[in-house]
Amino acid sequence: MAPDDEVCLCFHVTKRKITNFIRVEKVRRAGQLADCYGAGTGCGWCRPYLQQIFAETVRGETAKHDDPSPEHYAELRQRYLDSG
Ligand code: FES
Structure with a gap:
């Protein structure tokens, strides 16, 4: 999934918005x-x-599947x- 692809289709939230939010707001859960x-x-x-993006961004885990x-x-x- 590319950074500008929408992860949350209901609210049009992109992967980039989510990863930036995790870093800036220091998301813990x-x-x-x-x-x-x-x-x-x-x-x-x-x-x-x-949850997968959170794990990848915070814990450095890699996705289990493509x-x-x-x-x-x-x-x-x-x-x-x-x-x-
Ligand atoms: S796609 Fe429906 S809540 Fe995110």
Whole structure:
């Protein structure tokens, strides 16, 4: 996922906004990312990705799997929404 790709599609929050927020605000828990333009507080689809970005940024962990393309990410979210 590129820095300017949206991670939270509900509130149009990009990966860059999230990583900058983590660094500037010295975020200690992934749940605090809700204060970054409401990331993760809509449908909830992006929460695992927010946690992954938090772990990568704060703890230097690497992703366990490749990020989906922005198009595939949006498609997966739509399926999540359609499933209720
Ligand atoms: S995509 Fe982030 S809350 Fe819906």
